[in-house]
Amino acid sequence: MQTAKILIVDDDVDVLSAAKLLLKRHFSQVDIEKNPQRIPFLVTNGDYDAILLDMNFTRDVISGKEGFDWLDRILDIDPLAVVVLFTAFGDVEMAVRAMKAGAMDFVLKPWENDKLLATMQAGVQKRANDKAQVGIAAPMTTNKATPPHQNSSINLVFVSSLMQQLFETAERVAVTDATILILGENGTGKSDLAQLIHQKSKRAEKPFVTVDLGAIPESLFEGELFGHVKGAYTDAKEDRAGRFEEANGGTLFLDEIGNLSLPMQAKLLTVLQSRVVTRVGSNKPKQVDVRIICATNQPLGQMVAERAFRQDLLYRINTIELRLPALRERPEDIMPLAEFFLKQYRHQYKRVVTTFSAPLVKQLQRYNWPGNVRELRSAVERAVILTQQNALQPEDFFQNAFTEASQFSETYQLEEMEKQLIVKAMKKYSGNITEIARELGLSRQALYRRMEKYGL
Template structure:
């Protein structure tokens, strides 16, 4: 009988195909990734029992450090998941390091099929004997600026409640990391934190993604599938970019939150849900309500507590705290331990505007670590990709505002029926979709 979920991460697609064929009679679900870039997201969404993790992903780096880095990230994010390391190098020291860092076992390529199944099965059985462990590791870097100290006080007060929370802030300020911290500190920490980017969910897939579907609901629905609400049962549902949700879909989300039940697509049975909702946006939802682009009743429902993450340029005293953390992380990842910032590099970092916020700073430090030839990061090694922010002219801004307001008003008058909206405005549905995406409606 097949049991559990296996996540395989290897940049060799032939190996992914082979492993899937070998293990498909052992595991109920097998997920294959050719890159670890989406590993943590799939870890949260699919909650695998076992991860088979390759040790190397970038050409020219073959010392296993990447595998060890991702092993530690997996154990931080989901310690109850067993990790089996996959390496082409029979290096006992590397294997011992991996085992010390929490790996359940390791497999050397080329592998024996029977040994592969045996080790993966043993790793799965070990997860069955353990109760889920609440991770005590925090990804949040608070800093010491007054704004962040105030935010930390607020989080410590509200995290332990079941109040719905709205996190606001510019792109790259760390809204998802803050959502993880709220979940970590909550009574629901032993359950799943289920993130979903509403800006990336198309209108046609919204209900099946959030509410799930039953077998036969549509052509490709070959089995029943739970949606994000069910997968987050007892835990936290993180709805990112909620300001990008169309007016019509806002009503469907509001209904689920008010009734605390969902109905799968193609089904008829109401399913009770017990989730805490944390939302995030980089938009001004109050202004969107005034423009008729966001439902006021939904805003009240998700905005019991509002937490604002200030842009990095407004907490300059924390910039080097973040930069130092990223330097340590990537120096370890790329086997360049002991790297430091030169004093004039620190000064440059502190004075760049960082319009891309923490995300931009993180990418800049990673790039500097990769390209640096020595152990000291020099000023020329640090590039701020958004050191200047072009501003639209007032005339263009006013035209955009008028068009956006006209579309929002039409959506309200047509009660979210986009076919009627497009007809009223004299444009095609596709043009309407493009403009809604442009303006974040």
């Protein structure tokens, strides 16, 4: 049996059962899920070696649009995710589209057992190869001779004194059990910083469990965080530990905490105060020992004033507050980061590109990077894939949107510049959110928030 984690997502219970029955004979763990809305949560926390994803759920019957949308969402969360799409309705054209969209392969239902098994085994091997090529144990570079973090998935790279001061503070508080709140815009690396704190703590050998609170529907909140017992509600086929129990002894990272509704905030506060959880459907409380790290890009102080966030919860989660600066606030880090990503993706895609042209360096340093490090990473990856030259050129980055944005007058306000960039991308892709978000290097959620902000 191969040691690997497989996720199967399909709204047909019979398909899930049949596929799991086949694959569990060959892989150490096979998880199934019929609700596609749980995909972000599962991908964020599951570290799956391969994902088998249905292409049609409830929107329509045969177009496969939902499958492509969820494929994009998965790759937004985990660029190294290996996804195999499968459906009862397909043809050569759809298979080609699936591969271009980032899927590893395409399988038709009803499947041949040998074909499906071989495809998933190839996916697991691809995941292992990709991880080895990009170096998941990437070093953290500072302006000091900091040794590499060989057991880390952190790729925070910097030379700026601003980041150096932040990391010195993070290392000092990491050795304590203090609750930490990490603030910062989307794409600044909040989850990477949380992992670094965990690795520097006395809990480093224990679990580090991530929960994307923005991706959990309110109806599933208690079950996901606190667990449930068999029969607690429909589809609760067996007892299941929640994220608090999974993180016992280690660190629980609550990302996007600013997105919680007030009722969810109240339930979370109760557990944070008592460190006791009770699974849904049970009356047996369980003590948990977890270190809490939270993160948000929301202005929690303002939300407290507007009564959208509980003040007592804010007091509970921000014993120590760390703010990750936006990339535009530390321009000296742009090129070290860009060079780091160039090396990473050059190896991943086996390209000969080795450097940045002088005109491109100037544009990269002038651009304000509204999507921060995530946007820069996405831009470098795209450029490495598309370039036909040994040195990256301005035209390799963001096509029209980037070159026009870089020519904006320096007298423009940042928000106005960001709004214009989004408007240009919306026109270019005729309102296609997936393509607009990819072009700008943002998650869909971040793009929706900006569109709402600017009334677009």
